[in-house]
Amino acid sequence: MRRREFIAGLGAAAAHWPSAMRAQQPTLPVVGLINGGTRDEISARLLVAFRTGLGEFGYVDRQNVSIEYHYLDGQFDRLPALLADLIRRPVAVIATPGTTAAALAAKSATATIPVVFSVGDDPVRLGLVASLARPGGNATGLNNFFNEASPKRLGLLHELVPTTNHVAVLVNPSNMVNAEATLQRVQDAARSISLVIDILKASTSQEIEDVFAALARGQARALFVANDVFFASRRVQLVTLATRLGIATAFTDRVSVEIGGLMSYGSDVGEMYRQTGAYTGQILKGAKPADLPVVQSTKFEFVINMQTARALGIQVPPGILASADVVIE
Numbered sequence: 001m002r003r004r005e006f007i008a009g010l011g012a013a014a015a016h017w018p019s020a021m022r023a024q025q026p027t028l029p030v031v032g033l034i035n036g037g038t039r040d041e042i043s044a045r046l047l048v049a050f051r052t053g054l055g056e057f058g059y060v061d062r063q064n065v066s067i068e069y070h071y072l073d074g075q076f077d078r079l080p081a082l083l084a085d086l087i088r089r090p091v092a093v094i095a096t097p098g099t100t101a102a103a104l105a106a107k108s109a110t111a112t113i114p115v116v117f118s119v120g121d122d123p124v125r126l127g128l129v130a131s132l133a134r135p136g137g138n139a140t141g142l143n144n145f146f147n148e149a150s151p152k153r154l155g156l157l158h159e160l161v162p163t164t165n166h167v168a169v170l171v172n173p174s175n176m177v178n179a180e181a182t183l184q185r186v187q188d189a190a191r192s193i194s195l196v197i198d199i200l201k202a203s204t205s206q207e208i209e210d211v212f213a214a215l216a217r218g219q220a221r222a223l224f225v226a227n228d229v230f231f232a233s234r235r236v237q238l239v240t241l242a243t244r245l246g247i248a249t250a251f252t253d254r255v256s257v258e259i260g261g262l263m264s265y266g267s268d269v270g271e272m273y274r275q276t277g278a279y280t281g282q283i284l285k286g287a288k289p290a291d292l293p294v295v296q297s298t299k300f301e302f303v304i305n306m307q308t309a310r311a312l313g314i315q316v317p318p319g320i321l322a323s324a325d326v327v328i329e
Helices: 002-015 017-024 041-055 076-088 100-109 150-160 176-192 205-217 229-233 235-245 254-258 269-284 306-311 318-323
Strands: 030-035 066-071 093-097 115-119 139-143 166-171 196-201 222-225 248-251 263-267 300-305 326-328
Touching: 030 041, 030 076, 041 066, 041 093, 041 269, 076 100, 093 100, 093 269, 100 115, 100 139, 100 176, 115 269, 139 269, 150 166, 150 176, 150 222, 150 248, 150 263, 150 318, 166 176, 166 205, 176 196, 196 205, 205 235, 229 235, 235 248, 235 254, 248 254, 254 263, 254 300, 254 326, 263 269, 300 306, 300 318, 306 326
Parallel strands: 030 066, 030 093, 093 115, 115 139, 166 196, 166 222, 222 248, 248 263, 300 326
Antiparallel strands: 263 300
16 A cells, blocks of 8 residues: 555656746846837847847847847837836846937836946936946946937038028927937037028827928928937838928938938947847846946948939039948939
8 A cells, every 4th residue: 555655646746847847947037128119120130130249148039038029119108117017027137229218217217137228329428327438337338329420410411402401300209318319419510501490290100291291381301300219110101201292301220211211321220239239148148237338339321312312303412422331223
């Protein structure tokens, strides 16, 4: 009887082995990646670059790290609830490539979980780090200079469309950090070259439609699109409406020019995501954000779409054409 009882007990214990073994398996570290735009083909390509950076330090999604992808669709009011959930669990790292509002919100929400950012303005001025060389807190990352390059981008647009002294500037009022930084720099630059700036605002697709209705009634024949993930996610709509009205456009990213925008000037977005992934990997390996210096973008691309220029009747000056890094025919 004792032998039968022993065997029966052994069988009962064996039935629980799989769940017990699962419980003992190590939990993968979680990276909460916040994208301010939408889940689309462009986002997918950029996330490949992020995973490439992670891979440089031996991390592969679903093997030894778990990446959670969160898309704000331009609705930055969703940040508090999202960050509260990430912090409550907590995740190992919060990554916010290209979304300054998310970086600031994350830095404000937690002083312990590492935050890896990529922002378009000086992170010291924004209060994200104590210094570029020694960030000193729980945040570090990349300055891509998108906002700081706004005067250069406006100047190039003016050289391409010298016949107009009116330029419309499109900003997203729900992303005030980027909007204010852009307007301050663009307005200062416009005064220096005697341009009149018309400020237009949109944070939804319908408001973009309304913006172009206003452009059709106004004097501006050129549109400067602010650095903003919402506008990046609506690039097809922006280019389509601009083409319909014969409006010259200036963007921060090359993709918008490839699909028909007139020009762009900015740093390499793919490299920005790769570097964000690489720093995330270093932190997962044990590096402290306080000791990882802020990386500053050094490569900027000036891209012109000549087919669009011809359609708009724009004669591109030879000097401007020669200075372009990429000319799309």
